Amino acid sequence: MRRALTIAGSDPSGGAGIQADLKTMTALGVYGMSAITALTAQNTMGVTGIHEVPGKFLKLQLEAVFTDIVPHAVKIGMVSSRELILEIGEVLKQFQAQNIVLDPVMVSTSGSRLLEASAQAALTQELFPLACLVTPNRWEASLLAEQAIGSEGDMAEAAKRIYECFGTPVLVKGGHSVSTANDVLYDGHRLTWFHGDQISNPNTHGTGCTLSSAIASGLALGCDLPGAIALGKHFIIGALEAGLDLGHGSGPLHHGWNLEQRMIL
DSSP: OEEEEEEEEEEETTTSSSHHHHHHHHTTTTTEEEEEEEEEEEETTEEEEEEEEHHHHHHHHHHHHHTTSSEEEEEEEEOSSSSHHHHHHHHHTTTTTEEEEEEEOOOOOOBBBBSOOOHHHHHHIGGGGGSEEEEOHHHHHHHHSOOOSSHHHHHHHHHHHHHHOOOOOEEEEOOOSSBBEEEEEOOOOOEEEEEBBOOOOOOTTTTHHHHHHHHHHHHHHOHHHHHHHHHHHHHHHHHHHHHOOEEEEEOBBOOTOOOOOOOOO
């Protein structure tokens, strides 16, 4: 069975973080494993607390996975400190991890800064070179490329700039634009667009986590990079179109929308 590891924070409401990642991996037929970077107190209405895991304990979690059930792909999500980033980088290099998808959780979908400057520098210096793909949203891409993004032309230019700076293929996500949900990949050679229409669904909690873990799942299954992104795009569109409505705020996606058989208790 193909296997994938998520390195991310925990969301007790189940819509984002490792919970969203593991649901996505299972729905796509991949055996999911996790290493927790932080415990959070959050739900569909917001985050009320974060308790970061000590770096040495995160390293123990990662070593426990890599010395026993080696993953075919790795997804990295929320990593809030330089210490954790350095520990992750050390273990991934030690075990020569492959197919690493990095979702750089730096700026929220509302535009709020989530990562301190020192941690951002460590992220780009230590983890970007190990990744086969980074998946910034428009605000994160704007920060990384040091330019404003207001159009699809800007998205394409930012993707090229990020690649030129860090040498890592980049998928700039446009899901929060007004009229479309088109994403663009730049791999150092060509721009590839992945098209999608805006879906009328206010429940978008965990979309970034879900997409990056779906792409990692595709890579674990043997897809090439564009194929894995297309799989992830298809999965997240279906999860949004399913119209799950839970919670009092921006609710979670329906990660099990594609499962044809359900257990009857």
